[in-house]
Amino acid sequence: MNAIYGLYPDPDSAQRALNVLERSQSELGFEDHDIAVLTGEPYEEYGFGKRDNVTRMPWIAALGGLVGGLCGWWFVGFTQKSYPMISGGMHLVTKWSNGIITYELTMLGVILTTLFTLLITARIPDWFGRKLYDPAISNGKILIGVTNPPEKVREELERRLAAAGAEVVKDFVN
Amino acid sequence: MNKTPEQINQDLLRPIYHTTWRFYAAATVLTALVLAAFFAWGYQIYFGIGVSGLNRPVFWAFYITNFVFWIGISHAGTLISAILRVSNAGWRRPVTRCAEAITVFALSISGMFPLIHLGRPWLFFWLIPYPTERGIWPQFRSPLLWDFFAINTYLIGSVTFLVLPSFPDFALIRDRASGWRKKVYSIVSLGWRGTPKQWHRLEMAMRIMAVAIIPVAVSVHTIVSWDFAMAPVPGWHSTIFGPYFVAGAIFSGIAALIIAMALLRKLLHLEEYLRPIHFDNLGKLLLVMSLLWFYFVFAERLTTWYGNFPSEMSVFWSTQVGSFSPLFWTMVFCNFIIPAPILAIKNLRNKIGWTVAASIPIIIGMWLERFLIIVPSLSHKIMPYNFGSYRPSWVEITITAGTFAGMGLLYLIFSRVFPIISIWELKLGMGKETKAPALASQATAAEQP
Numbered sequence: 141m142n143a144i145y146g147l148y149p150d151p152d153s154a155q156r157a158l159n160v161l162e163r164s165q166s167e168l169g170f171e172d173h174d175i176a177v178l179t180g181e182p183y184e185e186y187g188f189g190k191r192d193n194v195t196r197m198p199w200i201a202a203l204g205g206l207v208g209g210l211c212g213w214w215f216v217g218f219t220q221k222s223y224p225m226i227s228g229g230m231h232l233v234t235k236w237s238n239g240i241i242t243y244e245l246t247m248l249g250v251i252l253t254t255l256f257t258l259l260i261t262a263r264i265p266d267w268f269g270r271k272l273y274d275p276a277i278s279n280g281k282i283l284i285g286v287t288n289p290p291e292k293v294r295e296e297l298e299r300r301l302a303a304a305g306a307e308v309v310k311d312f313v314n
Numbered sequence: 315m316n317k318t319p320e321q322i323n324q325d326l327l328r329p330i331y332h333t334t335w336r337f338y339a340a341a342t343v344l345t346a347l348v349l350a351a352f353f354a355w356g357y358q359i360y361f362g363i364g365v366s367g368l369n370r371p372v373f374w375a376f377y378i379t380n381f382v383f384w385i386g387i388s389h390a391g392t393l394i395s396a397i398l399r400v401s402n403a404g405w406r407r408p409v410t411r412c413a414e415a416i417t418v419f420a421l422s423i424s425g426m427f428p429l430i431h432l433g434r435p436w437l438f439f440w441l442i443p444y445p446t447e448r449g450i451w452p453q454f455r456s457p458l459l460w461d462f463f464a465i466n467t468y469l470i471g472s473v474t475f476l477v478l479p480s481f482p483d484f485a486l487i488r489d490r491a492s493g494w495r496k497k498v499y500s501i502v503s504l505g506w507r508g509t510p511k512q513w514h515r516l517e518m519a520m521r522i523m524a525v526a527i528i529p530v531a532v533s534v535h536t537i538v539s540w541d542f543a544m545a546p547v548p549g550w551h552s553t554i555f556g557p558y559f560v561a562g563a564i565f566s567g568i569a570a571l572i573i574a575m576a577l578l579r580k581l582l583h584l585e586e587y588l589r590p591i592h593f594d595n596l597g598k599l600l601l602v603m604s605l606l607w608f609y610f611v612f613a614e615r616l617t618t619w620y621g622n623f624p625s626e627m628s629v630f631w632s633t634q635v636g637s638f639s640p641l642f643w644t645m646v647f648c649n650f651i652i653p654a655p656i657l658a659i660k661n662l663r664n665k666i667g668w669t670v671a672a673s674i675p676i677i678i679g680m681w682l683e684r685f686l687i688i689v690p691s692l693s694h695k696i697m698p699y700n701f702g703s704y705r706p707s708w709v710e711i712t713i714t715a716g717t718f719a720g721m722g723l724l725y726l727i728f729s730r731v732f733p734i735i736s737i738w739e740l741k742l743g744m745g746k747e748t749k750a751p752a753l754a755s756q757a758t759a760a761e762q763p
Contacts, residue, residue: 176509177509177510178508178509179508179510180319180482180486181513181745182510182513182514182742189513190510193510193511195515195518197522201522205526219454223452225453237454238454240460240537244464244530247467247471247529247533248471250526251471251526252470254474254522254526255519257515257519258478258519261515262516265505275489278319278490280319
């Protein structure tokens with residue numbers, strides 16, 4: 141993988157660079173998914189911070205809670221029937237007290253599903269993927285670039301990234 | 315505070331890269347106390363539970379007091395942090411991680427006490443609900459089993475709540491580290507890069523977690539209170555025990571958080587980040603909880619006195635004028651009479667020293683409260699011929715002291731491994747603070763004709 145990217149000192153210049161890249165896609169021959177944005181903090185107010193912000197995580201978490209609750213209900217009911225206590229004719233499956241365990245496992249389902257949905261959708265852990273990165277983003281710089289750009293437009297891309305206000309434009313080769 | 319991202323990184327990562335002699339001195343003292351506690355526990359295992367002060371009819375005492383107390387302290391973190399996240403309180407940002415760490419450590423410590431209390435801890439797996447062929451079936455009607463599920467759910471949730479927002483900060487350390495430290499932080503940062511998708515998913519996950527963890531936290535201390543309230547023991551069988559315990563837990567938790575923050579501020583030189591406004595805001599919460607605590611104690615005592623049942627009254631009088639009264643009135647002084655005036659006066663509350671001075675007695679008072687819930691009731695049960703007393707042995711006192719030292723030690727180590735303030739959240743908050751006036755002035759200019 142290779143890339144060309146600029147490091148921007150503030151979100152306004154980064155947004156300018158993103159706008160330039162989005163307008164240049166068809167002209168310079170790269171796709172929207174080739175545009176790379178990396179930041180050291182979330183920028184919800186800017187367009188570049190809103191890329192890929194559609195998720196069904198809350199619904200998946202709710203589903204996880206439902207599954208957790210059903211498992212909890214089944215677990216206690218199954219155990220009470222399989223190992224019956226002498227209850228003097230009273231119910232073996234005690235709904236009120238079982239409800240507490242069902243509740244805890246419902247919440248556990250929500251928590252674990254949220255965790256795993258985050259890991260899967262954010263694509264972490266990623267220890268071995270040699271992807272575009274620059275440690276300067278941890279000092280507040282914003283990385284805007286293009287991955288695998290066509291060879292013939294590299295110089296033009298570098299020029300446009302610099303013109304948008306990049307402090308430095310770099311090549312990334314892996 | 316007007317600092318660049320680089321300066322913030324340097325300030326907040328300094329404790330991870332530089333170790334002072336004070337760290338080693340504190341770690342040595344705390345380790346010695348923890349080792350003493352382990353020795354005492356080993357002594358108890360070898361010679362049997364009889365070396366403790368537990369005896370008929372008081373079979374729950376220091377160990378269960380510590381269990382309930384540390385569960386309460388654990389409410390400092392995740393619950394407070396989650397409430398502040400959900401309410402979008404901007405001042406929370408430097409506070410949340412300090413708080414969340416308290417939860418994880420306090421819960422871990424509290425989880426040890428049922429094992430210590432067992433006497434034969436190698437049979438701990440009997441606590442775990444699993445069907446066996448020995449005829450020992452899981453008793454799902456028992457609050458002790460509800461505890462197992464509630465505490466474990468809360469522990470898993472709290473660890474997740476602490477660790478999730480740490481990935482970006484681990485990546486920050488990874489980028490600046492070298493050698494073994496770089497390898498370790500490369501692994502624990504999970505290859506975090508900071509794509510918009512990663513940030514968005516992380517923030518969404520934190521929102522869901524914050525909403526989910528609040529009812530779990532409330533349920534944990536409610537269920538701990540039901541360990542007592544479900545038993546027909548004088549002084550325990552009360553309908554308000556759930557909210558009474560939850561309020562007490564948040565109360566002691568905030569006090570612990572204030573003390574921990576003040577220590578970190580001093581030791582790690584975080585004066586510019588943990589500012590008087592943070593202590594002032596936590597002080598306001600502490601004042602509310604102090605008043606609420608007093609209200610619950612008064613309501614509980616008044617209804618007992620008005621009901622005038624002989625068995626309840628024997629517990630009541632033992633705490634008001636009897637052998638437990640010095641502890642009871644010390645508790646009232648520590649939890650209400652000392653802290654409430656300090657926290658009510660703004661000129662005192664906004665001084666960190668005074669807020670800490672109000673918090674220290676609360677920790678003592680809340681430990682006494684847990685003790686006074688357990689021991690007077692067990693020593694004055696329904697049958698008068700079964701009355702007894704309790705005196706802790708050196709084993710219980712040493713183990714109790716060791717848990718406080720253990721908490722300190724874990725926190726000390728944590729501050730050397732994790733950035734104690736969530737760096738990316740702090741930067742995010744600062745960005746919003748600086749943008750807000752600019753956006754407001756733009757809006758005003760747009761409104762003008």
